[in-house]
Amino acid sequence: MYKIERKTIVENVKRMLLESVKTLDKEVLDSFEKSRENEDNPLAKSILDKIIENHEIANSKDIPLCQDTGLVVCFLEIGRELNFDYDLEDAINTGVSQAYIDGYLRKSVVKHPLNRINTLDNTPAVIHHSFIPGNRLIIHIAPKGGGSENMSALKMLSPSDGKEDIVNFILETIKKAGGRPCPPLIVGVGIGGNFEKVAWLAKKAILRPLGDVTENEIDRNLEIELMEKINKLDVGPMGLGGVTTCIGVKVNSYPCHIASLPVAVNLQCHSARKNEVILVGKEINDTDNR
Template sequence: MRTISAAEISDAVRALCIESNRILPDDMRRGLAAARKNEPWPTAAGVLDDIIENYRRAERLEMPVCQDTGMACVFVELGQEVHIDGSLEDAIQEGVRRGYLDGYLRKSVVSDPIERINTLDNTPAVITYDVVTGDRLTITVAPKGAGSENMGRLAMLKPSDGLAGVKKFVLDAVEAAGPNPCPPIVVGVGIGGNFDRVALLAKRALLRPIDRRNPNPAYAALEKELLDSINALGIGPQGFGGRTTALGVNIEVFATHIAQLPCAVNIGCHVTRHQTAVL
């Protein structure tokens, strides 16, 4: 049994909040570079140049890659052989509070969805827990801005809608989003589970690198097909047209009931970002 202190967790989460808002993951950088290389439309190419220059400056100047530093989505994998000395929940929230204050990151969380009073430290974070085997604690912080999050969609399709219904739902969601989520985007797709699980599947899909395909060949092929179909829409970078509306499509699936076909789309913008620490 390993013991990890609450203070160590808070320190790690603080650092993750700052780093995830300043540093774009390598897979996103590669995706943007490839999109720029393959973009013949001058306006779209210029937008991609600006996006690339933006993330380079953000890292060099230690500033956020986007003015919307998001609501902190925290994914926790807690090993069964780990003992937390203190409150895990409190430690994570304290780390988020310190990260957003110390990193001078925009505080965008309101304490009540109707009263809309800002909490002034970007807490509470949205935390998802999973208990796994082993003696490690893995924490991933994924700041999610509202511009892309607001474009998410969930549908309880009928089994008879089948694969064609899933494809239509995903394409309709992206087309309806248009330029609002600041394309080029990353599209997380959840299929299966139930009403609440499918939304989580779609959100988790955004954590997988865009150049790593689903291990199931059928879903890997569907990811490629959907990516090609989305890019054929012609929305393009920031909605100005061009070849690249999406940098990637990631699909996650789960078992479901015989009488339902849940499907969810969670969209990330061109600065889809997260950082992970293993304690």
């Protein structure tokens, strides 16, 4: 069996969040630069300039990219040979709490959706688990903004609806959202599974690297078609027109019931913050375990 110290997890979660609220992935920034060159619309060009400049300021002044520093979403891939003698979720939440308190980040989580009392440290995170072979723990983390999350949508289509209705539902969702999810977007799409699985698929999709090409041919073709159609909607950067409504579309699919065709679309704003770490467990002696 293998073990990862609790403090290693706490420190890494804290570090990843403090980094991610101030720094975007290079591929996202490169995509903004490239989109800027493709835009004829002067307003769209100028908004992309501001987004790029905003990133430079956040980096140089060590401040967040956006006032909304998000609700933390965390995907854990847990090696089956790892042994935890502590509460893993509590370790994740301790890292979140330390990042938001020590980093002076906005605390955006309330205890109950109706009493709206702030938890004061941005906990709890939304944590998803899956198991992988071996002794590694992979932590994917994303401080997810409320504006883009609110414009996300889920629909239980009928199997007879097919691809065209999936595409129309996604296009309608993005058109209706306009500037509210702060485009340019990364569009995560889930297809299949059931009601809860499809939302999970869509959320997981926005964490895929922009350059990631899915192996599934149906999903890959859908990504290409959607990217083209979304960027023809003329929503544009911050909803003010242009050809850069999205910089990426990622589709994740899963088998589903013969009677169902669930579809979910999760929108990620231009503050596309995410981070990940791979932690390797240290071997525990048999005597340590007794």
